[in-house]
Amino acid sequence: MTPSSTSVPSGRFNGREDFQSLVRAALASAAEQGWRELILSDADFWDWPLGEVAVIESLTTWVRQGQRLTLLARSYDEIVRRHPRFVRWRGTWEHKIVCRRCAGSDPSDVPSLLWSPQWVLQRLDTERCIGVSGAEPERRVLLKEKMDEWLLRRSTPGFPSTTLGL
Numbered sequence: 001m002t003p004s005s006t007s008v009p010s011g012r013f014n015g016r017e018d019f020q021s022l023v024r025a026a027l028a029s030a031a032e033q034g035w036r037e038l039i040l041s042d043a044d045f046w047d048w049p050l051g052e053v054a055v056i057e058s059l060t061t062w063v064r065q066g067q068r069l070t071l072l073a074r075s076y077d078e079i080v081r082r083h084p085r086f087v088r089w090r091g092t093w094e095h096k097i098v099c100r101r102c103a104g105s106d107p108s109d110v111p112s113l114l115w116s117p118q119w120v121l122q123r124l125d126t127e128r129c130i131g132v133s134g135a136e137p138e139r140r141v142l143l144k145e146k147m148d149e150w151l152l153r154r155s156t157p158g159f160p161s162t163t164l165g166l
Helices: 016-033 053-063 077-082 084-092 137-153
Strands: 011-014 037-041 068-073 097-101 112-115 120-125 130-134
Touching: 011 016, 016 053, 016 112, 016 120, 016 130, 037 137, 053 084, 068 137, 077 084, 112 137, 120 137
Parallel strands: 037 068, 068 097
Antiparallel strands: 011 130, 037 112, 112 120, 120 130
C-alpha cells in the first residue's frame, strides 16, 4: 500500500507489512496535516514500527505542532526492548505524552489501534495483522468511545520516562 502524501488508505488490510506501512503513513499524515490528537493502543507494541527513524521524524514534526499523544498498553516491556529510539524520543517529549497501562487485562482484549479525529486503523486479528482503516465518522466515534472506556476506567498511569532508584 502506497499512500499519497496527503492521505492514508482506507479499507481492509492483511499482513504485518500492510499494517506497518499504514502506521508509517498515518504518522506521516498526522505530521503533514497537523492532526490534533493521536491514540496508539496495543497489548505490547512489539510489531509496530515505532523505533524507525522515519517514524520518529514524523512524530517529532507532529508533536512540535503542539499536539498530544496517548499510549495504552498492557505492558511497555517490548517497547523498551525493541524500540530504544522511541523510548529516548518519549523521554524528550514526556510533557506531551500520556501513557496508560492495563496490566491486568488479557492481551487479546486490549484494542490494537491508531486513532485520530481524522482517521483510524484497527487490527481485528493481531496474530495475522488483519484489520480495517478509514475515515468513516461512525467508526471514529465508536473507537473513541471504546478508547475512552479503556483510558478512563480500565487503565492506570504507566511507562514513566525516567526510573528513580535508590
